[in-house]
Amino acid sequence: MTAVLAAVDTAASGALSGAAGELGRRTAEGLAGLARRARRRDGGGEPLAAPTDDGERRALAALLIERARAEPGFARDLASWLRESEWLAAAVAVPATAAGAARPRMLPPLTSAFTDREDVLAAVTALLDEGDGGSEGAASPRMAASMALLTGPAGVGKTAAAVHCARALAARFPDGELYADLRGAAAATAVTPSEVLVRFLHRLGVPADRVPAGEQGQADLYRERTEGRRMVVLLDNAHSAAQLAPLLTASPGSLVLVTSRHRLPELVRDHGARIVRVGPLSDADSFLLLTRIAGPERVAAQRTHAEAVAARCGGIPLALCETGARVQTRERLSWESLEREFAAAVAGLRGSGHGQAPGMPDDADGLDDTATPDTPGVTSGGSDSPVGGGESPVEPALLATDLSYRDLAPDAARLYRLLALRPWPDIPVGAAAAAADTGEAEARRLLETLAAAHLLEETGEERYRFHDLVRLHAERRAHEEDGRGATALAVRRTVTWYLRLAARADALVVPGRWHLGPAYARTRGGDGPVGRTAGASRTAEEARAALDGLRRERANLAEAVRAAEEYGFDEEAWQLCEAMWGLHLRLGFHDQWVATHLRGVEAARRCAAGIGDPRAEGRMRTQLAFGYMGLGRYAEAEAQLTAAAAADERAGHHRGRATATESLGLLCLRQWRYEAAEEHFRQARSTLDGIAPGGDGAADVPRADALLAHHLGRALRGQGRHAEALAQLADALARFRALPDRDLYNEARVRMSLGETHLAAGDPAAARTPLDEALAVMASEGAVLQQADAAELRARCAEDPADAVRHLRLARSLYEEVGETAGVSRTGALLRERGAD
Numbered sequence: 001m002t003a004v005l006a007a008v009d010t011a012a013s014g015a016l017s018g019a020a021g022e023l024g025r026r027t028a029e030g031l032a033g034l035a036r037r038a039r040r041r042d043g044g045g046e047p048l049a050a051p052t053d054d055g056e057r058r059a060l061a062a063l064l065i066e067r068a069r070a071e072p073g074f075a076r077d078l079a080s081w082l083r084e085s086e087w088l089a090a091a092v093a094v095p096a097t098a099a100g101a102a103r104p105r106m107l108p109p110l111t112s113a114f115t116d117r118e119d120v121l122a123a124v125t126a127l128l129d130e131g132d133g134g135s136e137g138a139a140s141p142r143m144a145a146s147m148a149l150l151t152g153p154a155g156v157g158k159t160a161a162a163v164h165c166a167r168a169l170a171a172r173f174p175d176g177e178l179y180a181d182l183r184g185a186a187a188a189t190a191v192t193p194s195e196v197l198v199r200f201l202h203r204l205g206v207p208a209d210r211v212p213a214g215e216q217g218q219a220d221l222y223r224e225r226t227e228g229r230r231m232v233v234l235l236d237n238a239h240s241a242a243q244l245a246p247l248l249t250a251s252p253g254s255l256v257l258v259t260s261r262h263r264l265p266e267l268v269r270d271h272g273a274r275i276v277r278v279g280p281l282s283d284a285d286s287f288l289l290l291t292r293i294a295g296p297e298r299v300a301a302q303r304t305h306a307e308a309v310a311a312r313c314g315g316i317p318l319a320l321c322e323t324g325a326r327v328q329t330r331e332r333l334s335w336e337s338l339e340r341e342f343a344a345a346v347a348g349l350r351g352s353g354h355g356q357a358p359g360m361p362d363d364a365d366g367l368d369d370t371a372t373p374d375t376p377g378v379t380s381g382g383s384d385s386p387v388g389g390g391e392s393p394v395e396p397a398l399l400a401t402d403l404s405y406r407d408l409a410p411d412a413a414r415l416y417r418l419l420a421l422r423p424w425p426d427i428p429v430g431a432a433a434a435a436a437d438t439g440e441a442e443a444r445r446l447l448e449t450l451a452a453a454h455l456l457e458e459t460g461e462e463r464y465r466f467h468d469l470v471r472l473h474a475e476r477r478a479h480e481e482d483g484r485g486a487t488a489l490a491v492r493r494t495v496t497w498y499l500r501l502a503a504r505a506d507a508l509v510v511p512g513r514w515h516l517g518p519a520y521a522r523t524r525g526g527d528g529p530v531g532r533t534a535g536a537s538r539t540a541e542e543a544r545a546a547l548d549g550l551r552r553e554r555a556n557l558a559e560a561v562r563a564a565e566e567y568g569f570d571e572e573a574w575q576l577c578e579a580m581w582g583l584h585l586r587l588g589f590h591d592q593w594v595a596t597h598l599r600g601v602e603a604a605r606r607c608a609a610g611i612g613d614p615r616a617e618g619r620m621r622t623q624l625a626f627g628y629m630g631l632g633r634y635a636e637a638e639a640q641l642t643a644a645a646a647a648d649e650r651a652g653h654h655r656g657r658a659t660a661t662e663s664l665g666l667l668c669l670r671q672w673r674y675e676a677a678e679e680h681f682r683q684a685r686s687t688l689d690g691i692a693p694g695g696d697g698a699a700d701v702p703r704a705d706a707l708l709a710h711h712l713g714r715a716l717r718g719q720g721r722h723a724e725a726l727a728q729l730a731d732a733l734a735r736f737r738a739l740p741d742r743d744l745y746n747e748a749r750v751r752m753s754l755g756e757t758h759l760a761a762g763d764p765a766a767a768r769t770p771l772d773e774a775l776a777v778m779a780s781e782g783a784v785l786q787q788a789d790a791a792e793l794r795a796r797c798a799e800d801p802a803d804a805v806r807h808l809r810l811a812r813s814l815y816e817e818v819g820e821t822a823g824v825s826r827t828g829a830l831l832r833e834r835g836a837d
Helices: 002-012 014-018 021-041 054-070 072-093 096-101 118-131 158-168 193-203 215-226 241-247 265-271 283-294 296-300 303-312 317-329 335-351 395-407 410-419 429-436 440-452 468-481 483-509 540-552 554-567 570-579 581-587 590-609 616-630 634-651 654-670 674-689 698-718 722-737 744-760 764-781 784-796 801-818 821-833
Strands: 146-151 177-181 232-236 255-260 274-278 378-381 457-460 463-465
Touching: 002 021, 002 054, 002 072, 021 054, 021 072, 021 698, 054 072, 118 146, 118 158, 118 255, 118 274, 146 158, 146 265, 158 232, 158 255, 177 193, 193 215, 193 241, 193 590, 215 241, 232 241, 241 265, 265 274, 283 296, 283 303, 283 317, 296 303, 303 335, 317 335, 317 395, 335 395, 395 468, 410 429, 410 440, 410 468, 429 440, 429 483, 440 463, 468 483, 483 540, 483 554, 483 570, 483 581, 540 554, 540 581, 554 570, 554 581, 554 590, 570 590, 570 616, 581 590, 581 616, 590 616, 616 634, 616 654, 634 654, 654 674, 654 698, 674 698, 698 722, 698 744, 722 744, 744 764, 744 784, 764 784, 784 801, 784 821, 801 821
Parallel strands: 146 255, 146 274, 177 232, 232 255, 274 378
Antiparallel strands: 457 463
């Protein structure tokens, strides 16, 4: 009972079967076939549906065992299926050998001007030493990862100190380093744990199609993949303990470093974290850092005034770096003049009657004071002296930022302001050029100017970001100096740039699909971010490059949707969601998918109520439903698809209504509701018949009909109606072959379905020809995984043992080519059984 129940759990789980590609689908459909046979013999008359809870899965397992005991033939088929389910479980789990081979190196670079913080390193080292057992007098070995929480005000250098510690201790952690900026300065900007988990799992060697859709499954797999490994996990700029909890590894040999301006006492209480206070630099180290940035030759002539300026910076590295950069880039600026500037700025601030630096919002704060400095487990790091005679610890950084800002040329100052209007995760050159309405060469020059002034940080090749304090200063300056009209135009230009980038990339990732919105029409011609017109044929390499580009801009695209919504750019908001289809279809990120498309639905509804495209609401709801499907939230998916069909009916959009109805059928296929799926596919085909020649969507009807015929064949096969399924699949193949622009990939998919259906009908000889044809096409298309899958299917209907071995060896070599370790293991086991390995 235990083995059968475990196999049912694996195959019936929508998340797991979806996470293992074609093997998962076939295993789930195989279980559905067994369930149908068992229920038919048991007299069950109600429609088949996938079990959705533990009770239903246990009942199905008991029924399968009962039928196997009564019928030897059923027992043989169940045993064969159980073996396939074991391979599925192995595929979903991702073998430890594959994960162990991935040693991520995600730490950001450490600036050459980094100064001091040896006390922080000493505190973290002591924490590690306390838990290392085995030596005389040592404590007992750790039962969980060591954890240090570095706290301090904004701008004090927590990130640099944490990176310094991680790099200095790297020899203790040979299995790699994970890093994520949690963007926790505010709840509105904080990233979700799921976003970070997906990135971490990818870097730990888990293929994109094996990452569970739900956060809990991701967290479970993350802990499994880090178990027993010695790693550093640096979680930067955390907002809350709840944000951190899913990201904490329990591996005793690992170190978790957390930075936050909040003290997060829950980490001490629940996880035994050691709090390390990162305070301002000492006077000596402040002067040393300032000297390293400005250059020793600039300091020597006026050392006394330079020391006074260093003291004015309050030991805050952000202020020291910005001030040193001013001196380094302004040859005639003296330290004496700079000291007077600081004094005047402080006097003006205090004379104004409020303790707020110029250009800063009222809520700019330093450190959350929810815990006192004598919190248990707190280790002091850096100077404990009052900063600047009692002012806020972040005030020197704000004043230094404002003084640096005043030095900028007008064009650089304008770009500084306009880039800060949204909390972009990072800023590529093209987006900066769009914000300023200038060319990329000019934007590149201005970005380098801002980076040289330490007003921007360079995060990668031609990619930049703000420190959150600096961004708040720049944002306030933008609203004060540019006004609502100019700032809204800058945001719109940036959002439009991201929309154009996403549309061009999506057109390469998923060619041939129908879509809405003028953004796709604009992808034809010109030199865009993807570098190729959407109408041109694309290579597999170009498609991969386009998908990599979407992955790189994923967080920025989500922010663009939020920006469009907040500024009332409804057309751009829903079109951005439309253009993110390929990103989410290929890579998942289901939480972001749902979050962005909920905004897209509302934007589309507002457009429909005004003068916008009335077809957009149905499109957004259909795409949102697929996000819910990926999360296993099938009831919400069905509700969205039903609403999408209704919205498209109101809009008179037959093509959209057909897609929504077709998607309902695909949802039913996942749930083994094959009769309902058949009904939805036939309804969708009937809806397509209502599109008049030359009408909206008419050009896409032939391809849509071909896809529906394929889906219908699968629904009929699920019901065991093999002859009808073969007829539908033959019709689908004929329809694809008749298309003016041949869709060879989908033709091959239909041929694979034909082979599967012949096998299900007990006719392996008939399965060989379509599978051989599919193999040839997948090879020519460069679809390596699909070619490997077809080779495995072909081995199941081989003419003789030598033929089976030949195809299994082909499949194994293809899996090896793409690093598909589960496939390599599975085909290797089959070859060993035949004595051919």
